[in-house]
Amino acid sequence: MLKHPTLDQLNQLGLTGMAHAFSEMESNGDAAGLSHAEWLAMLLDHEATWRNDRRLALRLRHAKLRHHAVPEDVDYRSPRGLDRRMFEMLLKGDWIGNHENLAIIGPTGVGKSWLACAVGHKACRDNRSVLYTRLPRLIDELSLAKGDGRIAARMKSLARVDLLILDDWGLEPLDGNARHHLLEILEDRYGCRSTMVTSQLPVARWHELINDPTYADAILDRLVHNAHRLEMSGESMRRLSATTPA
Structure with missing residues (x-):
């Protein structure tokens, strides 16, 4: 079958979602029963969906989230002290819009990193830029960047991201x-x-972790005073799942 000229134009204009929808509707005859307004609305809806999906995929690729965690999969039943009301408030993302911070604190294995990635995934859905990194790895990367002259560019990129996730704060x-x-x-x-x-460390111990009172005061003043705190407790979920009978 000859290619429809409208399909060519849609592709030339970069309207890929509309082009796909137009092709499908032409091939299965769905367009015949639609009014012009309905037909156009359906094409526009497909284009919007395609663009949103593409933008989300790009956001997630740049975010480098450690876990494929989504808000819909959060387990509120596990005995780990997760405050559902507070976490659902955090997922809405108003605190990100207000340029506030967040600390997720709790023992190893209670799902801190997974929850952080779920919040990051929701922020990507909301068309916010996100970057996940483990703090020890970031420090090593910045030391290398300082040595080869890339430090200014790296720091500039870290300053621009809407939500920076620093995992494993306080390991050393x-x-x-x-x-x-x-x-x-x-x-x-x-x-x-x-x-x-x-x-894993309570906020009260962060000052000694930084290991210099002047730097500690400056760092914590910029991080903690406007930070929401999600504090968790309980045994490792990995340990519990390993010992639970199938």
Whole structure:
């Protein structure tokens, strides 16, 4: 069958979603029973859906989320002290729009990283830019970037992202370079963007972790004072699932 000229025009204009819908409707005869307004509305709906899906896929690829976690799969029944009302409020993302921060705190294995990725996934759906990284890995990357002259570009990219997720905060004390890099990141983002951290350590111990009182005061002032806190407890979900009979 000859290619329809309208299909060619749609593709030339970059209206890929409409082109796909037009082709399908032409091949199965769905267009015959529609008015012009209904036909156009259906094409526009397909185009909007295609663009939203493509934008989300791009956001998720750039976010580099550790887990394929979505809000619909959050388990509120496990005994880990997850405040459902608070978490559902966090998923709405108003705190990101207000440039506030979030700390998810609890023992190992209770799902902090997974929940952080679920929040990140929802932020991507809301057309916000997200970046996930483990803090120890980020510190190593920044040390290398400083050595080869890429540090300014790397810090600029970290400052622009709407939601920066720093996983595994507090696994080891920070050295001088790490403290400096972390302060610069939080200074660039303070009041402009949102930062989320996950940690096994309670906030009261973060000061000693930073290992320098002057840096600790500056870092925590930019991170903690406007941060929501989601505090969890309980045994490791990995351990429980391993010991639960099938």
